[in-house]
Amino acid sequence: xxxxxxxxxxxxxxYAFEPFAVTVDLAVFTVRDERLHVLLVERGQxxxxxxxxxxGGFVLPQESAEQAARRELAEETGLLPRxxxxxxxxQLRTYSDPDRDPRMRVVSVAYTALVPDLPEPRGGGxxxxxxxxxxxxxxxxxxxxxxxxxxxxERIGAxxxxxxxxxxFCPPEFTLGELxxxxxxxxxxxxxxxxxxxxxxxTPGFVEAVEGPPRRTGGRGKPAALYRAGAASALHPPLLRPxxxxx
Amino acid sequence: xxxxxxxxxxxxxxYAFEPFAVTVDLAVFTVRDERLHVLLVERGQxxxxxxxxxxGGFVLPQESAEQAARRELAEETGLLPRxxxxxxxxQLRTYSDPDRDPRMRVVSVAYTALVPDLPEPRGGGxxxxxxxxxxxxxxxxxxxxxxxxxxxxERIGAxxxxxxxxxxFCPPEFTLGELxxxxxxxxxxxxxxxxxxxxxxxTPGFVEAVEGPPRRTGGRGKPAALYRAGAASALHPPLLRPxxxxx
DNA sequence: TGCTTTATAGTCAGAATGACTTTAAAGAAC
DNA sequence: GTTCTTTAAAGTCATTCTGACTATAAAGCA
Numbered sequence: 144x145x146x147x148x149x150x151x152x153x154x155x156x157x158y159a160f161e162p163f164a165v166t167v168d169l170a171v172f173t174v175r176d177e178r179l180h181v182l183l184v185e186r187g188q189x190x191x192x193x194x195x196x197x198x199g200g201f202v203l204p205q206e207s208a209e210q211a212a213r214r215e216l217a218e219e220t221g222l223l224p225r226x227x228x229x230x231x232x233x234q235l236r237t238y239s240d241p242d243r244d245p246r247m248r249v250v251s252v253a254y255t256a257l258v259p260d261l262p263e264p265r266g267g268g269x270x271x272x273x274x275x276x277x278x279x280x281x282x283x284x285x286x287x288x289x290x291x292x293x294x295x296x297e298r299i300g301a302x303x304x305x306x307x308x309x310x311x312f313c314p315p316e317f318t319l320g321e322l323x324x325x326x327x328x329x330x331x332x333x334x335x336x337x338x339x340x341x342x343x344x345x346t347p348g349f350v351e352a353v354e355g356p357p358r359r360t361g362g363r364g365k366p367a368a369l370y371r372a373g374a375a376s377a378l379h380p381p382l383l384r385p386x387x388x389x390x
Numbered sequence: 391x392x393x394x395x396x397x398x399x400x401x402x403x404x405y406a407f408e409p410f411a412v413t414v415d416l417a418v419f420t421v422r423d424e425r426l427h428v429l430l431v432e433r434g435q436x437x438x439x440x441x442x443x444x445x446g447g448f449v450l451p452q453e454s455a456e457q458a459a460r461r462e463l464a465e466e467t468g469l470l471p472r473x474x475x476x477x478x479x480x481q482l483r484t485y486s487d488p489d490r491d492p493r494m495r496v497v498s499v500a501y502t503a504l505v506p507d508l509p510e511p512r513g514g515g516x517x518x519x520x521x522x523x524x525x526x527x528x529x530x531x532x533x534x535x536x537x538x539x540x541x542x543x544e545r546i547g548a549x550x551x552x553x554x555x556x557x558x559f560c561p562p563e564f565t566l567g568e569l570x571x572x573x574x575x576x577x578x579x580x581x582x583x584x585x586x587x588x589x590x591x592x593t594p595g596f597v598e599a600v601e602g603p604p605r606r607t608g609g610r611g612k613p614a615a616l617y618r619a620g621a622a623s624a625l626h627p628p629l630l631r632p633x634x635x636x637x
Numbered sequence: 638t639g640c641t642t643t644a645t646a647g648t649c650a651g652a653a654t655g656a657c658t659t660t661a662a663a664g665a666a667c
Numbered sequence: 668g669t670t671c672t673t674t675a676a677a678g679t680c681a682t683t684c685t686g687a688c689t690a691t692a693a694a695g696c697a
Contacts, residue, residue: 162409163449165486165497202410204495208486237484237499239412239455248451250412250497252484305552305628320643338686340645345684364643365693380630380684381552567674585655587676592653611674612662627653 164249167212168199168288170235170295171220171256172278174312174328179278181292182264184219190245191285197292198273199251208252209234216256219273220264231257231311235295243287255295257311300329305381307349310372318359318367319343322350330384342382348375411496414459415446415535417482417542418467418503419525419576421559426525426575428539429511431466437492438532444539445520446498455499456481463503466520467511478504478558482542490534502542504558547576552628554596557619565606565614566590569597577631589629595622 171182183195198219202211209232217227235253243249264273278296283289302308309325310317323339343349350370358366418429430442445466449458456479464474482500490496511520525543530536549555556572557564570586590596597617605613 163412163497165410165412202486202497205488207488208484208497234483236481237455239449239499241452241454250410250449250455250499252486252497318644335686335688336643337645337647337688342685362643363641363695365645367644381628383627383685385686565675582655582657583674584657584676584678589654609674610664610672612676614675630654632655 162248164244164247165202165208166199166249166251167202167208167215168197168238168251168253168291169212169216169219169256170197170253170292171216171258172295172299172312172329173258173260173275174325175260175275177324177328179296179328180275181278181281182219183274183276183281183284185272186285194283194285195276195281196285197253197288202252209254212252212254212256220261222261231308233298235291235298238287238291240287251291253291253295255299257299257308259312259314296329300384303329304383305378307372307375307378310350313372316353316369316371318369319350320367322370326382326384332385334385346375346378346382348373349378409495411491411494412449412455413446413496413498414449414455414462415444415485415498415500415538416459416463416466416503417444417500417539418463418505419542419546419559420505420507420522421572421575422507422522424571424575426543427522428525428528429466430521430523430528430531432519433532441530441532442523442528443532444500444535449499456501459499459501459503467508469508478555480545482538482545485534485538487534498538500538500542502546504546504555506559506561543576547631550576551630552625554619554622554625557597560619563600563616563618565616566597567614569617573629573631579632581632593622593625593629595620596625 169182173180173182182198184198186192186194186196198215200211200215200218202208206214212232213224213227213230216222216230216232217224220227233255235255237250237252239250241248243251263275278292281289281292284292299308303326309322309329312325313321319340320336322343323334323336326339327334351373353369353371357369359369416429420427420429429445431445433439433441433443445462447458447462447465449455453461459479460471460474460477463469463477463479464471467474480502482502484497484499486497488495490498510522525539528536528539531539546555550573556569556576559572560568566587567583569590570581570583573586574581598620600616600618604616606616
C-alpha cells in the first residue's frame with residue numbers, strides 16, 4: 144500500500160528489502176505397531192534447544208522447495224536418495240506468520256510424507272537426535288510445528304477418503320488387513336472387515352492381487368492373500384470415514 | 391548437504407545468504423454470464439511487459455502471506471478492505487522453481503479466491519489494467535501463472551464436490567438455479583435439475599430457505615425460491631461430478 | 638482338543654443416485 | 668391472446684452403494 148514493495152519493485156534489487164528466509168518442514172508419517180508415528184528431531188541449537196521439532200531446513204539457492212524437502216528427508220532418515228525419490232511427498236501449505244521464528248522472517252513450506260515402516264533414523268545432519276514418535280504423545284514442539292503437524296494429520300486423513308494414498312504406508316506387497324490398519328490408525332476408528340474388503344476389491348485399480356497366491360503368516364489368524372498397489376490414484380466413489388465430518 | 395545453509399545457520403544472519411523474495415499470486419474466480427471468469431492484470435513493467443498475469447505482489451515485512459493476498463486483492467479489485475475481509479480466500483500452494491522469475495529468486499504463495507459477480511475492476515496499484523477474462527480464453531500468461539491458474543481450477547473443481555464452497559460464488563441470496571450454474575460452469579458439465587435440487591435440499595446446512603417466499607424473476611421461466619448459504623461447510627456424502635475422475 | 642484371532646464369502650435392508658415424467662409459472666414469438 | 672420455450676418444483680422407479688451381520692475357513696495358542 145505505502146511501502147516500496149507494494150508492487151513489483153522497479154529494479155528488483157535483491158538487497159533492497161529485508162530478506163526472507165525460506166525453509167521446508169516435513170511431517171513424515173508411518174504406521175508402526177498399529178500406531179501412527181511421526182518423525183521428530185531434537186534441536187541442537189537455540190532457540191528451542193533440546194525441544195523436539197519437525198525435520199527441515201533451508202531451501203538452497205538453486206533448488207526448489209520440493210527438492211529441498213527430499214534432500215532433508217534423506218539426510219534426517221539416512222535413506223538413500225534413490226529411495227527417497229520414490230516416496231510419496233506432498234506439499235501441505237506454507238506458513239508465513241511474521242513472528243513464527245523469533246530471530247528473523249522465515250517463511251516455511253511444509254510437506255507431508257507417507258512412508259512404510261522404516262528402520263530407526265540415525266539423527267543425521269544438524270539434528271541432535273531423530274526418532275519415530277507416536278502421534279499425539281509428542282510434547283509441545285518447537286516453533287509452530289504443533290500446528291503444522293495437526294494440519295498434516297487432518298490432510299492425510301481426508302486424502303485417505305478419496306485417494307489410494309493408503310498404499311504409500313504399506314510395503315510393496317501387503318495384505319488387506321495391513322491396508323485396513325492404515326485407515327484405522329490414521330482415522331482412529333475400527334472398520335468393518337468384510338465391508339472394507341468389498342470396497343477395496345470393487346474399486347478398479349486400487350489394489351491388484353499378487354499372482355501365485357502366496358500368503359503371509361503375519362501372526363495368528365488365517366493367512367491372507369497379498370496385493371500390490373494398483374494403477375489408480377483416486378477413489379470413485381470415495382471411501383468415507385464413519386461419522387461423516389472431515390477433520 | 392554441503393552449502394552453509396543445509397542446516398539452520400549458526401548466527402541466522404539475515405544477509406548471509408542470497409535473499410529470497412516472497413510474493414503472493416491470486417487466482418480470483420467468478421461466474422459471470424454463465425461462464426467462469428478469472429481476474430487478470432496487464433503487466434506494466436518488464437519482464438512480460440504488456441502480458442497478462444495473475445494479480446499479486448510482494449509480502450511486506452510485517453504481514454503474513456494471507457494478509458498480503460487480501461491487501462493485493464483489495465488494491466486490484468477496488469473493493470473495500472471490509473468487503474475483502476469476508477471473501478473466501480484459500481491458500482492453493484507455493485511455487486518455488488528456482489527459475490520461475492528470470493531476475494531473482496522469487497517464491498510465490500498462490501491463493502484462490504471465489505467471489506460473486508463483481509463490478510469491473512479498476513486497474514489499481516501498479517497494474518496497467520485489470521479485467522475479468524473468461525477462463526480458457528486467457529492467452530499465455532506471464533511467469534508460471536498458466537500453471538497456477540490450472541492448479542487453482544482443478545482445486546476448486548474438486549472442492550465443489552465435498553464442500554459447500556459453491557455458495558461463495560453466489561450473492562447473499564440466490565436461487566438453486568444459480569447455485570447449479572456454479573457447478574455446471576466450473577465443472578463444464580450439465581447437471582440434472584431435479585437431482586441437483588434434491589441433493590442440495592437434503593444435505594443439512596448446505597442452504598436455508600429465505601423466509602417470506604420471495605421469488606426472483608431472473609429472466610424467463612418460473613420464478614424460483616431464494617436461499618441463503620447454510621451453516622455447514624462440508625458435504626457428506628459429497629456431490630460427485632459425473633464421469634467419476636477428478637481433474 | 639478346544640479357544641482366539643484373522644481372512645473371506647455371503648446376506649439383507651436402507652440410503653443415495655441416475656434417469657425420467659409431470660405440472661406450474663413465467664417471458665417470448667406469432 | 669394463444670402457443671412455444673424456458674425454468675422451477677414435485678415425484679417415480681430401478682440400480683448402486685453402504686452398513687450391519689452371519690457363517691465358514693485356517694492359522695496360532697492354552
